[in-house]
Amino acid sequence: MSAPMSAPASAGTTHAAVVRSFDAPPRYEAVPLPEPSAEHEITVDVLAAGLHPRVRSAADGSHYTSEGTLPLVPGIDGVGRAPDGELLYFVLPGTAFGSMAERTVADRRRALVLPAGTDPIAVAAGMNPGMSSWVALRRRAGLRPGQDVLVLGATGGAGRLAVQIARALGAGRVIGAGRDAERLKLLPGLGADETVSLEGADGDVARRLGAAAADVDVVLDYLWGRPAQQAMPALARARADRAEPLAWIQIGAVAGADIALPSALLRAANLRIMGSGQGSVGAAAILAELPELAERISAGDLAVDPLAMPLAEVERAWSAPVEPGRRVVLTP
Incomplete structure (x- = not known):
């Protein structure tokens, strides 16, 4: 996948949070949208993406899986709308184009269909x-x-x-x-x-x-x-x-x-x-656990405390003071 570059918004682009330096927060920019390149890949409209510690460490280059690739769009998971209208929770592999964008590319094999009426922000915050x-x-x-x-x-x-x-x-x-x-x-x-x-x-x-x-x-x-x-x-x-x-x-x-x-x-x-983390537990094992966890969050059995902020304000969101226990969720 080619690295995202600045571009005017058009049919082949999307707005996203873009990291161009490991020493600075992402900035909101229009970038080329990657095309689905494999059988199970689809373009999804992102509804919510959590700003997790794992996302921050990827964006500053400190995570143990970081390969130092710049520029990059951060985000490892999110809730989005598939082309057929299904509401999905999706997990992204290590990629230079993540979920903190208006649209991104997801693999249906790493996605879970959510029931109608699910709160995208709660799921993005809690999963x-x-x-x-x-x-x-x-x-x-x-x-x-x-x-x-x-x-x-x-x-x-x-x-x-x-x-x-x-x-x-x-x-x-x-x-x-x-x-x-x-x-x-x-x-x-x-x-x-x-x-x-x-x-x-x-x-x-x-x-x-x-x-x-x-x-x-x-x-x-x-x-x-x-x-x-x-x-x-x-x-x-x-x-x-x-x-x-x-x-x-x-x-x-x-x-x-x-x-x-x-x-x-x-x-x-x-x-x-x-x-317990990426590498010590296989992707298939992790994915097998997602449905029940998503169901518990959607049902309100597990209390999550999201703080929704616009994707366009990603720079402010990155450094905004957040109470312990709350999770920033970016929404396009």
């Missing part, structure tokens, strides 16, 4: 952050009903959804841990049985984590960095039976890309560390 914990629990952890879950980083948008999803998938106890005291107070209303503050001295944080979550079966880790480095030994040492498996699912690295992991910790407890 990507919800997918992170939904796929982790179903495909990586293999969560069984009654097992306990700790969400490390539960005050962010994906973490708040993870609390709800763990509860919806039958978790016994759900513990939410995070730094934002006000957001922690909201987690019991979303399904958390207990909350843990990650503020304070390392020893105090470790004691709180050990007391609240010693015998959890699964940790959904959106933070990594220092919080993970505090939590791993705290949980391992406090477990009633260290031989019981503890599945540590690494999803995000908001608090840092690296940790110091003592080798003795892996011998002293049945700690199983694995990642």
